[in-house]
Amino acid sequence: MEEKYSWLGTVSAPQEYPMEIYKGAIVADDFTYGFDAIWGTQNTGWGKEGGTMSVETEKMNLPQHLEFTWYSLVEKKFYTGKWDLNKEKIKTLFDEGFVDQDTRKRTTYNSFVVGLAPKGKVVLWAKGPGNQKEIGAFQAHDTIITKEKAYDNAQYMFKEGFADRMLKDPSYKTFKPEVRKKIEEEGYPSEDVYEVYREKYNWKPDVILPEGGVWLDFGFTNYNGEQENLFAKSLKDDTYKPRAIPKFCGFYWRDKNKNRYAVWVDAFDDKEIFELFQKIGKEEDIDFTIKVNEDNTKVFLSLMTEQGEVFITKAKVRLSRKIE
Incomplete structure (x- = not known):
């Protein structure tokens, strides 16, 4: 019997580059953790987790596949991709775990963070209390999704001027005030910087x-x-x-x-x-x-x-x- 683990998923994107979730999934043999437009705009900061959705399954196999489609508001582009994950690397990380400083007991990772960056860069991290490790980096390709083909809950992304309103209208609170100020003064960070960070x-x-x-x-x-x-x-x-x-x-x-x-x-x-x-x-x-x-x-x-x-x-x- 394959050992089972408890895990959830979340999304991360740079504060300066908000991403709109279209659909995605972290896939294991016996379980799929799904994402869709209900996740909305994500830009908590590179590597920082967003929200999570609770699931009824308590323990599941480790994931072996990641797929994601999203809309980059600054670039005004959709990106999509499907990737196989290094399940052995994930298993080694989860089995080794680490000692939690608060409890002083050995624990392990309990969440996967999907990072979405400009130019279709994707990074997947394993996260646990006080610890986060990169599992892999991937490349998505740009794609075209039309209003006619989009599902109902994602129709808002195709309204005329949607990206500009989200980026430029302060009432939408897409950016923290200090982030907005920095963008206005210095422009957006280089789209390549998220690779340099690695x-x-x-x-x-x-x-x-x-x-x-x-x-x-x-x-x-x-x-x-x-x-x-x-x-x-x-x-x-x-x-x-x-x-x-x-x-x-x-x-x-x-x-x-x-x-x-x-x-x-x-x-x-x-x-x-x-x-x-x-x-x-x-x-x-x-x-x-x-x-x-x-x-x-x-x-x-x-x-x-x-x-x-x-x-x-x-x-x-x-x-x-x-x-x-």
């Missing part, structure tokens, strides 16, 4: 604390949508690994008097962080270093290699006061 470098986090300080954990999300949560044994055993460039990270630490503090790097400057990593290259071992001062009021960020140290100067950092 490039990996050999790095590990390294936190430098005042004397007597204890590093407790390190959670981070990378530009490619992958996410890791290091603590206890996984933090102690962590070493250089091929990882995409970090987009967000945060950690807790304790000083010599047992007072607890937190540091969050909420965002990097895209241009700066990519230029620094790209200049170092993929052959070097890189320490992504965060040095904290005595009272948790200032940090210094840098990338360190055998060749030297380069500083990250444009990140948005939050520092906690003493946490009781």
